[in-house]
Amino acid sequence: MAQPNTYRSGPDERGHFGIYGGRYVAETLMPLILEVEQAYNAAQADPAFEAEFDDMLRHYVGRPSPLYFAERLTEHFGGARIYLKRDELNHTGAHKINNCLGQILLARRMGKTRIIAETGAGQHGVATATVCARFGLPCVVYMGQTDIERQQPNVFRMRLLGAEVRAVRTGTATLKDAMNAALRDWVANVDDTFYIIGTVAGPHPYPAMVRDFQSVIGNEVREQMQAAEGRLPDSLVACIGGGSNAMGLFYPFLDDRDISIIGVEAAGEGVETGKHAASLTGGRPGVLHGNRTYLLQTDDGQIIDAHSISAGLDYPGIGPEHAWLKDSGRVEYVSATDREALDAFQLSAQLEGIIPALEPSHALAHVSKIAGDLPADHLLVMNMCGRGDKDIFTVAKALGVEI
Amino acid sequence: MTDRIAARFAALRAEDRAGLVSYLVAGDPDQAGSQRLLDGKPAAGVDLIELGMPFSDPMADGPAIEASAQYALGAGATLAKTLDQVAAFRRHDNETPVVLMGYFNPIYSYGTQSFIERAAAVGVDGAIIVDLPPEEDEEFRRPAQQAGLHLIRLVTPTTIGERLTTVLDGASGFVYYVAVTGTTGTKSGEAGVVQNAVERLRQATDLPIAVGFGIRTPQQAAAVAKFADAAVVGTALVETVARHRDTPDRMVEALHADIAALAAGVRNARQGG
The missing domain is CATH 3.40.50.1100 (Rossmann fold)
Incomplete structure (x- = not known):
């Protein structure tokens, strides 16, 4: 293309x-x-x-949400400077x-x-x-x-x-x-x-x-990063189910072509197992719920249930703009498994005192794979799009803990 | 190529009666059982057949048709097998029009052009694709019409003013009037209101008008048959199939008895007033 x-x-x-x-x-x-x-x-x-x-947004939701320099995650990975966009601090706990x-x-x-x-x-x-x-x-x-x-x-x-x-x-x-x-x-x-x-x-x-309503996320990041570092970020990372938090972060930066943009889908038990929610990685184009986009489907065009430990990513489709951004190559789409997300969930809690939702834990899982190899002056923004209070039962169960 | 839909509506006009259109989901209860139900329909009194292409996510259908589609898919139904059913039907009936009804994704997945070619080859006359409004249907409609397949347009109570012009522009075969704002099988339109709507629609098109959604009984079918060119019955028949899944012979009998009663209602509707 x-x-x-x-x-x-x-x-x-x-x-x-x-x-x-x-x-x-x-x-x-x-x-x-x-x-x-x-x-x-x-x-x-x-x-x-x-x-x-x-x-x-200002008085009821509590915006702007902070752009927080995650010092201990940065030290832990030993590469890029990690910033978290704190949309988990919004009223109701997510974007x-x-x-x-x-x-x-x-x-x-x-x-x-x-x-x-x-x-x-x-x-x-x-x-x-x-x-x-x-x-x-x-x-x-x-x-x-x-x-x-x-x-x-x-x-x-x-x-x-x-x-x-x-x-x-x-x-x-x-x-x-x-x-x-x-x-x-x-x-x-x-x-x-x-x-x-x-x-x-x-x-x-x-x-x-x-996308337009969620673009407040990316618009704030532009201003906040300018204020913090005097320039725009080098890369953006967000998790994707339907893809609204990611579109909100990405959209204001799509024409800043030097910025690397990465969407992280839920690979569930692994894309190769068939039990996943990675429509872009493991699906193909089709029509459902009013739009043409990548879908998880059988050879006969029947929709397959998605699987992810994160219920918020558990959808067999994805927003059509992401489908287009994938085909055009502007955004890179990758995936993280349930296991990797659980590890990232605990890492964030232990190093930053932030219990993330399982959804952005997928984004953090990908950050953990790439951050160490990036230079120390690389500015990486990850969207912390939800808090994890809702997920503690799921996580406890996955870790074999009874509460 | 003969146009079975046009021929059938012309014959109905000559008899001064409306037609009975019946809907079932292909593959429920299984391929063989579904084929038997399909093959017996014309003799039982059906004038035009709608055959549902099962889809996992039928967003415009009510619970009965969704359950039937789930059952059919569980029993191994596929779009290719649905087309095979039409091919088998055509070996002994080359006159009754067959229209496939469903959603776009299985067709798109099959390959739109391949589907159209195969459908035309096995003797399908038209398609109703619920989630393909005029704004999106060109990629199907143009190749379909070239192959002699009608894309049947749906008109609903919300299709008014300029919107009606949009929907009728490019319509062919017949027009399907959806009598209620709702999903299949969930509520019925008031006969007088539906009649007024159909009469308004006649001012805008010369195509035959079939009315569906909410028609369950011979009486309701007869009421519609007074003013429409055809009455469509779906959910009530799908429910009959579901009730008799364990007794296949009884299923065929019961379905054909239901159809005979509906056909009698439709055929006698315009007599004596």
Whole structure:
């Protein structure tokens, strides 16, 4: 593929990033999708929308999140200077809230009175329930029965926040089925309902819209790194499930071609075992949930369940812009296994006093593979996109500890 | 090449009646059983066959059709086998139109061009691809129409104004009116509202209009058959199959009895008023 003049011009007016993206939805939803796009375009052009979003990010979410120099990890690896973007310090403990806030402000502008969402691990569900409580809108969160059983604390959090959590028992009862259920709800309730999608996937305009709301992460890093080191970073590393935290960090830097950008997928028990969630590494292009992208699928085009110790990375697809960035070669996509993520999880806790979520533990696992070989003046930024309180039961179990 | 869809709707018009369209998922309960159900449909009273291509993530379908697709996939269904079923059907029936219905990913995975060639070769007449709206369907529609396959467009209660023009531009075969805003088998449209919608749609297209979603009983089918060119029944029949999975002979009987009752409703709908 020839190098484009800019990597920041996508998607085109029909929502495509190269061959990826698009609007592959049932006709019932098409008019609504077009309406969301129009409303989003209008909101982007309205300074009042941006002002309200910025104000809420500052005072409700607690932004900007710090860019923290991880001195002990840097010493431990003995190479690059490691900076952590501390999005785990946001209200609700992850980057998810940035996007939920943007979308609920848009839903209010559109006059929608009911919010639905899908959730896997429950982080996006909690963030959605949070903003719904804040703005007084009823909220229904679809969650696979399998995930409900392994994420009880988040189910309880959502209920405390006033959301109705609906168990999805169809299909394989995981995140992809929760997304199917949310789409079905939306088809049946098009008049009053807004669907807050949790990642940079789904039909256009969601991938671009979620990326834009999450780009606050990368925009802050640009300023913060200038202030700390007087220049831009040399490399960026983020974990990828659907890919929203990564797009948020990467997007503002895509045209700074000297910066190396790396996305880390979940390799589960190993890509070669088939039990993984690495859509880019182990999947191939297909169409699901409104967009064309890399998918884990059988030879017959049936979707395969993803596997990862991190429920937040446990999705058989990936945002279409990542698919395009992979094919164009601008971003390097690698993977880390459950085991490697668990090691990184403990390393961060022990050396920095930061218990990371299992999702960014995958990013740290990759940092641990490369940092030692990088020069001491190399500036590496890793997105610490979530905190690990939610994961302590999973980690304890994996380590054979009873709590 | 004969256009079986056009010929069938012309024959129905000549008889002054609507047609019965029936939907089942290919491969449920298994290949042989599914073939028997398919092969017996015309004799039982079906005028046009919709054959579902099972997909793991049927986001526009309700629980009954999703469960049927899961069952079929578990029993080894594939897109290639679905096409084989049509080939086998065509050995003894060269008139009843067969339209494949499903989602794009299995087709894209098979290879769009290869799928179209094979479908045309085995005697498929058209396709309904639920997640391929007009904005995205060119890569399928153009080669399909060249091969003599219709891509059937869906019109829903939300398809109004300019949107209707977009959807009808390039439509062929017939138009499928989705009577409710919802998934398959979950709710029914109010007959008067559906009738008004179909009459509005007639102002905009000369294509035959089939109405589906929410039609379960002979009475509901008859009500639709008064004003539409065809009534589509899916979920109710899929449920009949599911109820009799353990007794294959009983399954065929029960399905064909359901179809006969629906066909009678459709055939008598316009008599006496």
